[in-house]
Amino acid sequence: MEISAARLVGNLQVLVEAAGADVAVLPVVKADAYGHGAELCAPVLARAGVEWLGVADALEGLAVRRALSAAGIAVAEQPRVLVMCGPLGEDDAVLEHGLTPVIWTREQVERLGAAARRRGAGLVRVHLEVDSGMTRQGAAVEGVAALLCLMKENGLVVDGVMTHFASAEFAGSEQTRAQRERFAAAVRVVAEAGVRPEWVHAGNSSTIDNDAAEDSLCWLWELAASVGARAMARPGIALYGYCLPIEGEGRALVRERLRPVMTWKTRVMDVREVRAGDAVGYNATFVANEPMRLALLPIGYSDGLRRELSSTNGRAGGWVMVRGQRAAIVGRVSMNLTVVDVSGIDGVSVDDEVAVLGDGVTADDHARVAGTISYEILCGVRAERRVLV
Numbered sequence: 001m002e003i004s005a006a007r008l009v010g011n012l013q014v015l016v017e018a019a020g021a022d023v024a025v026l027p028v029v030k031a032d033a034y035g036h037g038a039e040l041c042a043p044v045l046a047r048a049g050v051e052w053l054g055v056a057d058a059l060e061g062l063a064v065r066r067a068l069s070a071a072g073i074a075v076a077e078q079p080r081v082l083v084m085c086g087p088l089g090e091d092d093a094v095l096e097h098g099l100t101p102v103i104w105t106r107e108q109v110e111r112l113g114a115a116a117r118r119r120g121a122g123l124v125r126v127h128l129e130v131d132s133g134m135t136r137q138g139a140a141v142e143g144v145a146a147l148l149c150l151m152k153e154n155g156l157v158v159d160g161v162m163t164h165f166a167s168a169e170f171a172g173s174e175q176t177r178a179q180r181e182r183f184a185a186a187v188r189v190v191a192e193a194g195v196r197p198e199w200v201h202a203g204n205s206s207t208i209d210n211d212a213a214e215d216s217l218c219w220l221w222e223l224a225a226s227v228g229a230r231a232m233a234r235p236g237i238a239l240y241g242y243c244l245p246i247e248g249e250g251r252a253l254v255r256e257r258l259r260p261v262m263t264w265k266t267r268v269m270d271v272r273e274v275r276a277g278d279a280v281g282y283n284a285t286f287v288a289n290e291p292m293r294l295a296l297l298p299i300g301y302s303d304g305l306r307r308e309l310s311s312t313n314g315r316a317g318g319w320v321m322v323r324g325q326r327a328a329i330v331g332r333v334s335m336n337l338t339v340v341d342v343s344g345i346d347g348v349s350v351d352d353e354v355a356v357l358g359d360g361v362t363a364d365d366h367a368r369v370a371g372t373i374s375y376e377i378l379c380g381v382r383a384e385r386r387v388l389v
Contacts, residue, residue, distance in 0.1 A: 001383040002263040002358075003036055005044045008239060011258050012048055015235050018208050018254045022221040025208075026201065028236035029064060030056040030084060035304075035378040036240055036262055037385045038064055043071035044387070045239075046079050054082045054234055058090035061099040082127060086137070091115035095124065100159065104129045104139040106150060113154025126151070127160035127199070130186040132179040134166040141186045148193045160199035161190055161229075168204055171212035171250025184223055191227040200224035200231055205238035212250035242363055242374045263358030264381055267351050268322070270296040271342070280339055281331025285312045293343045295327065297354055300336045304380035305356060307333045308370035318369045321355040322348055357381070 016025050027050055028034075033041040042053055042064045055061045061081045068078045075098070083101045087094050091112045094101050096119075103109060103126050116124045128147070131138030139147050151158060163183040167173040180202075187200060200223055207217065217233065224231035237243060241260035246252045273293055280286045280294065297320070301307045310332040311317030317329040320340055327340040342348040357363060363374035370377070 001037075001381060001385045002265065003040050003385060003387045004259075004261050004263070005387050005389050007241065007259045007261045008041060008044050009048050011239050011241060011261065012045065012050070014254050014257045015205075015208055015238055019217060019233050020221070022225075022231060023217050024051060024199075024201075024230060024232040026050070026052040026054050026082065026232050026234045027239050028054040028084070028204075028234055030054060030060060030236070031379050032060075034237055034240050034375065035381045039067035039070075040385055040387045041239075041261075042067050043073060046071075046073050046077075050079050052082055052232070053079045054084050054236075056083070056085045057088050058083055058093040058097070058099060058101075062093060062097050065097050065099075087112055092119070095119055095121050100125055100127060102127045102129045102137075102162065103156075104131070104137060104147070106147070109147065109150050109154050109156060113156060116155055123155050123157050125157045125159035127162055127201075128158050128190070128197075130161065130163045130183055132163040132165075132182040132186070133175060134164055134179070136164070138163060139186075141182050141189070144186050144189045145193060148190065148195055158190065158195050158197050160201060160232075161187055161197050162199075162201045165203060165207060168206035168210060168215075169244040169246055171210055171246055171248035172214050173248075176215065180219060187223055187227055196227065197229050200227065200229045201234060203233040205235040205243050206246070208233055208235055209238065209243050209252050209254045210246050210250045211253040212246075212248070215250065237375055237378070240378065242378070244373070260358060260362060262363075262378065262381070264356040264383060265358075266297050266299045266354050266356055268295045268348060268354060269298045269350065271348055271350060272296075279331075281310075282334065283332070285310070286331040287313060289313070291343075292330075292341060293348070294330060294339050295322065295342045295348055295352075295354075297338045297340060297356075298336065299356060300334045300338055302335045302382070304377075304382050305333055305338060306366060306370040306372075306377065306380070308372075309333055309366060316369075318366055319361060321358075321360040322352060324360065326360065327354070
């Protein structure tokens with residue numbers, strides 16, 4: 001796997017420009033930077049000047065801190081790290097490594113407060129998540145006031161207030177409109193309690209991409225400004241070159257300007273001629289109708305090449321790129337091996353480079369055939385990584 005630092009920074013710049021000068025951008029590097037390698041991507045983003053990085057849990061946060069330090073970035077110069085799925089009982093690690101946890105339950109507040117007292121940590125900055133209607137994580141709007149009191153009792157300082165939208169890729173979504181209203185109500189509760197957060201943030205890649213007038217990020221900036229806070233959005237997959245299509249009457253603002261950061265490669269390990277009638281792969285799901293030239297690749301579903309990309313005589317599957325041309329997957333993708341058709345590609349031989357992703361085949365292409373989304377394709381790739389400048 002080759003990771004392009006230039007493309008990663010380029011995508012970040014596109015997102016920063018689209019979000020506007022009044023909305024900061026928090027790059028999300030959770031799930032190992034969506035399969036791209038957080039230890040590679042985090043230093044690149046830090047050197048590009050981001051103020052925050054987002055991870056799922058404290059272990060990911062620790063890995064990012066180590067990667068930044070290993071890259072020669074002093075702790076005082078590192079971005080702040082937001083633990084987006086809560087402390088998960090890792091309160092001591094959160095405090096020791098200077099991570100900022102997202103919290104929303106009484107139990108989280110009490111455990112984190114107890115850990116801070118035990119360690120003599122003093123005041124601890126946290127971000128309060130509000131469940132504005134996704135019903136996944138976050139405090140109910142009605143419970144925010146009581147939770148703020150409990151935070152104060154436990155020495156927690158509300159540095160940020162956040163929420164997450166369930167349908168950001170739908171232009172003019174009624175669900176998003178309702179979520180925005182509930183989130184605004186929660187932010188007002190925070191302000192009325194005398195709490196002054198530095199940050200108010202919401203929105204993923206699609207929120208930045210969605211250019212429908214009613215979905216503009218102006219509302220976020222205005223909401224943050226109303227309580228003296230800074231606005232921030234949290235793009236994830238767009239950093240890596242992908243974004244869900246905008247549904248409805250909206251226009252994609254950044255999707256066509258993004259470039260995939262990952263190129264996933266392998267090499268041809270064998271080439272053979274087959275006759276008409278020869279069965280290829282497990283269970284003879286594909287039988288050659290004519291003489292064919294097939295290449296064997298040392299890659300399979302254990303590496304993240306989805307089994308759903310397999311083909312039969314009646315169903316086309318996925319493809320890879322060989323010598324700049326499409327080579328269709330033939331038969332079933334196996335655990336460690338895959339066969340592709342190179343009949344129409346001149347000169348294919350052992351050790352030829354093959355692009356599994358990149359150079360004519362994308363995670364969106366794989367996702368369409370596999371019946372999933374590009375997120376799952378990218379997160380599933382297992383390969384040795386290196387960064388290209």
